[in-house]
Amino acid sequence: MAKGRGGFPGMGGGMGGGGMNMQQLMKQAQQMQADMARAQEEAGNKEITATAGGGMVTVTVNGRRELKKVSINPACVDPDDVEMLEDLVFSAVNEALTEAAKLMESEMGKFTGGTNLGF
Numbered sequence: 001m002a003k004g005r006g007g008f009p010g011m012g013g014g015m016g017g018g019g020m021n022m023q024q025l026m027k028q029a030q031q032m033q034a035d036m037a038r039a040q041e042e043a044g045n046k047e048i049t050a051t052a053g054g055g056m057v058t059v060t061v062n063g064r065r066e067l068k069k070v071s072i073n074p075a076c077v078d079p080d081d082v083e084m085l086e087d088l089v090f091s092a093v094n095e096a097l098t099e100a101a102k103l104m105e106s107e108m109g110k111f112t113g114g115t116n117l118g119f
Contacts, residue, residue, distance in 0.1 A: 036111045043107040050095035057088040061096040063103050 043063040051058045056076035060069040070093075076085060 032111060036108065039107045039110065040104070043104050046103060048096050048099045048103060050092050050099060052092035052095065053088040057085070057092045059089070059092040059096045061093075061100050063100050063107075065097050065100045067093065067096075 046063045047060050047068060048063070049058060049060045053076060056073045058069075058071040059067065061067050070089065072085065072089070076088065078084065
């Protein structure tokens with residue numbers, strides 16, 4: 001029973017090739033982590049535009065789901081029907097945010113094999 005106490009000498013034991021495989025695995029994991037961070041940053045900088053009301057309202061968000069721009073065609077501004085304009089803005093923002101989420105999921109899926117890890 002005393003055998004095995006005191007740590008993992010050499011990390012070789014049942015690993016089928018010694019410490020070299022563990023070092024290689026760690027390097028690959030670090031590289032994948034760096035690649036994922038770079039892809040996440042690139043996706044975060046991309047802009048997604050969505051429209052509502054046949055182009056009456058246009059919104060732009062980035063991949064980090066930050067609202068960057070809202071454009072409203074003056075023809076749809078009716079002081080007697082503000083609710084319609086609110087609905088158009090709401091719809092366009094939600095569509096853009098949904099597309100931004102899909103973009104990030106797609107980019108991260110390249111590294112996770114399609115498993116959703118909450119990015």
